[in-house]
Amino acid sequence: MLEITNAVKVFAKGTPIEHTALNHLNLTLTDGEFVTVIGSNGAGKSTLFNAICGTFLLDKGRILLDGTDLTHMPEHKRALMIGRVFQDPMKGTAPHMTIEENLSLAHSRSTARPLSFAPSKKQTALFRDRLAAFHMGLEDRMKTQVGLLSGGERQAVTLLMCTIVTPKLLLLDEHTAALDPATAEQVMEITRKTVETYRLTTMMITHNISQALTTGTRTLMMDEGEVLFDMDGAGRARMTVDDLMRMYSGTRHKALDSDRMLLKK
Numbered sequence: 001m002l003e004i005t006n007a008v009k010v011f012a013k014g015t016p017i018e019h020t021a022l023n024h025l026n027l028t029l030t031d032g033e034f035v036t037v038i039g040s041n042g043a044g045k046s047t048l049f050n051a052i053c054g055t056f057l058l059d060k061g062r063i064l065l066d067g068t069d070l071t072h073m074p075e076h077k078r079a080l081m082i083g084r085v086f087q088d089p090m091k092g093t094a095p096h097m098t099i100e101e102n103l104s105l106a107h108s109r110s111t112a113r114p115l116s117f118a119p120s121k122k123q124t125a126l127f128r129d130r131l132a133a134f135h136m137g138l139e140d141r142m143k144t145q146v147g148l149l150s151g152g153e154r155q156a157v158t159l160l161m162c163t164i165v166t167p168k169l170l171l172l173d174e175h176t177a178a179l180d181p182a183t184a185e186q187v188m189e190i191t192r193k194t195v196e197t198y199r200l201t202t203m204m205i206t207h208n209i210s211q212a213l214t215t216g217t218r219t220l221m222m223d224e225g226e227v228l229f230d231m232d233g234a235g236r237a238r239m240t241v242d243d244l245m246r247m248y249s250g251t252r253h254k255a256l257d258s259d260r261m262l263l264k265k
Contacts, residue, residue, distance in 0.1 A: 024060075035219070036213075170195070228251060229247065
């Protein structure tokens with residue numbers, strides 16, 4: 001379970017460009033929830049993820065994950081519990097190391113031994129099985145340097161690195177946005193199956209409103225550092241992109257200003 005209470009983060013405080021990125025935000029995720037997060041640019045989505053991961057500390061508030069207080073925990077310690085896939089396929093992997101070596105480093109988080117990129121036979125078999133489930137042929141390319149892979153292949157490897165040891169929380173930060181439509185859908189299908197198979201508690205930022213309303217179990221719309229709408233169940237299932245636009249305009253008395261969101265219906 002993820003519990004965020006009264007989270008506040010202000011950047012450039014006391015200056016003319018002061019910006020409240022998180023405004024007394026409260027959020028609770030139960031185990032196994034798959035929550036999609038939408039909102040215009042500057043709504044606080046990535047700031048929320050950075051706060052959870054420990055990229056910076058909150059000015060106020062608390063973050064608990066399965067009862068463990070993360071609020072003042074260093075980023076590298078949180079990384080043992082939280083997996084994150086970024087929009088940029090170049091992040092999250094070591095490009096000059098092979099697929100096998102990258103996965104071995106990620107898997108070594110589950111042991112008390114030092115980090116290692118030399119996999120055992122048992123690990124190699126595990127990596128092959130997990131890669132084969134992606135249907136991308138990566139199980140036959142484990143000696144290939146990750147830097148030689150396509151963007152979609154790298155995102156698939158990064159996703160596996162984040163989940164080869166089951167995380168307490170998986171964060172997907174627009175992880176398909178830099179891919180062409182066909183590859184993005186392939187990576188999304190891999191994502192759905194991975195989350196479902198391993199019952200991962202997941203949050204996914206996306207600018208595709210239609211995708212947000214049909215993926216996972218719950219959708220949050222953020223605006224000005226707050227959770228503006230929190231939708232699940234039958235209400236979410238009936239919601240259309242146009243309905244959501246009208247709700248936003250009626251609440252904020254302005255149009256949603258992100259073309260990326262408006263174009264993806």
